[in-house]
Amino acid sequence: MVLVEQHDLASHTSSASTKLIHGGLRYLEQYEFRLVREALRERERLLRIAPHIIWPLRFVLPHSADMRPAWLLRLGLFLYDHIGGRRTLPGTETVVLKGDGLGAGLAPNLKRGFAYSDCWVEDSRLVVLNAADAAARGARILTRTTLTEARREGATWHATLRDERTGTTSTIRAAIMVNAAGPWVSEVLSGRLGMASQRRTRLVKGSHIVVKRHYRGEHAYILQNPDRRVIFAIPYERRYTLIGTTDLPYDGDPAQVAITPDETRYLCESASRWFARPVEPADIVWSYAGVRALFDDGARDASEVTRDYVLDLDAPPGGAKLLSVFGGKITTYRRLAEQALERLSVPGKSWTATEPLPGGDIPDRNFALFAHDLAAAHPFIPATFAYRLARAYGTRAHRILGTARSMPALGEDFGGGLTAAEVDYLVHEEFARTADDILWRRSKLGLHVPAETAGKLSKYLGET
Numbered sequence: 001m002v003l004v005e006q007h008d009l010a011s012h013t014s015s016a017s018t019k020l021i022h023g024g025l026r027y028l029e030q031y032e033f034r035l036v037r038e039a040l041r042e043r044e045r046l047l048r049i050a051p052h053i054i055w056p057l058r059f060v061l062p063h064s065a066d067m068r069p070a071w072l073l074r075l076g077l078f079l080y081d082h083i084g085g086r087r088t089l090p091g092t093e094t095v096v097l098k099g100d101g102l103g104a105g106l107a108p109n110l111k112r113g114f115a116y117s118d119c120w121v122e123d124s125r126l127v128v129l130n131a132a133d134a135a136a137r138g139a140r141i142l143t144r145t146t147l148t149e150a151r152r153e154g155a156t157w158h159a160t161l162r163d164e165r166t167g168t169t170s171t172i173r174a175a176i177m178v179n180a181a182g183p184w185v186s187e188v189l190s191g192r193l194g195m196a197s198q199r200r201t202r203l204v205k206g207s208h209i210v211v212k213r214h215y216r217g218e219h220a221y222i223l224q225n226p227d228r229r230v231i232f233a234i235p236y237e238r239r240y241t242l243i244g245t246t247d248l249p250y251d252g253d254p255a256q257v258a259i260t261p262d263e264t265r266y267l268c269e270s271a272s273r274w275f276a277r278p279v280e281p282a283d284i285v286w287s288y289a290g291v292r293a294l295f296d297d298g299a300r301d302a303s304e305v306t307r308d309y310v311l312d313l314d315a316p317p318g319g320a321k322l323l324s325v326f327g328g329k330i331t332t333y334r335r336l337a338e339q340a341l342e343r344l345s346v347p348g349k350s351w352t353a354t355e356p357l358p359g360g361d362i363p364d365r366n367f368a369l370f371a372h373d374l375a376a377a378h379p380f381i382p383a384t385f386a387y388r389l390a391r392a393y394g395t396r397a398h399r400i401l402g403t404a405r406s407m408p409a410l411g412e413d414f415g416g417g418l419t420a421a422e423v424d425y426l427v428h429e430e431f432a433r434t435a436d437d438i439l440w441r442r443s444k445l446g447l448h449v450p451a452e453t454a455g456k457l458s459k460y461l462g463e464t
Contacts (some may be wrong), residue, residue: 010124016290022118040084052394062113089117105215183254200296207259208244211283254291295327359394416449
């Protein structure tokens with residue numbers, strides 16, 4: 001198997017999500033019951049196989065009389081608790097919003113709300129760990145490699161690849177091609193393969209802002225808006241709050257997407273409607289935007305387009321197969337892959353629902369105990385550094401620390417606790433090639449390290 005990725009892993013849509021493994025509470029309003037059920041079941045499975053990068057998160061939904069009625073919220077949350085066979089996460093409860101508890105930072109007129117459970121995910125790390133797992137099982141992972149063209153000759157695809165770092169080209173042959181190019185899926189079909197499809201994607205832009213920590217507590221908020229959309233406010237990277245997302249039609253280059261001033265204003269005003277202290281543009285320390293390639297179901301409003309996926313199989317008699325993936329969401333990626341193999345009639349029993357992702361083989365899935373033991377076994381490491389390694393790498397943190405008995409033994413310190421030992425691991429085991437790969441996709445250290453770190457790291461990596 002060969003994975004061809006035109007840029008770095010998770011360069012675009014997959015690293016620009018709201019970082020949630022969830023069923024999608026608002027999708028119930030759109031009668032997407034099958035999607036919500038499948039996503040909630042996957043939430044439980046993913047939590048089991050990746051307890052280092054996925055963990056439970058409690059969400060608070062404040063109630064306001066001028067928004068959805070309380071009875072409707074209770075009904076939706078009842079369905080959310082039961083439609084997916086919830087087993088491990090706490091259920092919904094009605095909560096009083098006051099003081100520094102679950103109402104921390106909210107406007108004083110908000111008296112009650114509801115609390116329910118979903119999960120957080122380090123989204124770009126989820127992508128990288130799946131690629132690393134595939135590589136360990138024999139797959140070739142080719143990043144910064146472009147599929148320039150492919151032609152079907154009988155039962156074989158002949159694909160031409162270009163290495164974007166060297167400019168060299170090569171050809172590979174395969175009996176099956178899977179077009180999972182996200183926002184570029186239609187371009188690959190028409191431009192690279194010279195084929196047409198009745199399926200269409202709807203490109204929808206989602207933007208987020210990251211502000212200085214806006215409230216105390218480790219819970220998140222789901223906040224309603226007069227346009228009936230919702231946004232999230234989520235604790236992020238210890239010092240910050242993540243706020244998003246928008247839903248806007250997009251028709252530009254997905255690689256060049258960026259947040260606009262109007263989106264920034266929308267997110268600030270939407271959050272300020274609920275918090276005692278307004279969210280101001282001056283509070284923003286970082287922002288990002290991505291393009292979701294949704295299956296075009298004909299919905300008029302971008303926020304109402306289905307988040308479900310469609311698999312389009314082109315398999316002429318005696319010809320090489322082509323499977324194109326339209327739509328999907330990060331929560332259901334594993335089940336989507338299972339169904340893709342079923343459509344392609346690939347033999348073998350599925351095992352991905354129970355096999356831990358790299359680093360996820362934590363005893364009894366007890367992350368707190370694992371993080372404690374990792375720090376205790378390496379007392380020379382600052383506590384915050386040990387915890388970050390545990391969260392990012394799980395049991396593979398031991399590969400980074402090796403036999404080191406002091407911080408200098410981990411090599412050059414690039415700032416913010418990023419050492420040469422970790423950088424070397426990311427290059428050799430996780431396909432990192434540039435400073436941005438490491439600071440913004442393999443981690444979010446870009447928010448924490450000194451300004452000079454990127455330059456020092458680029459020099460170490462031999463970037464030109």
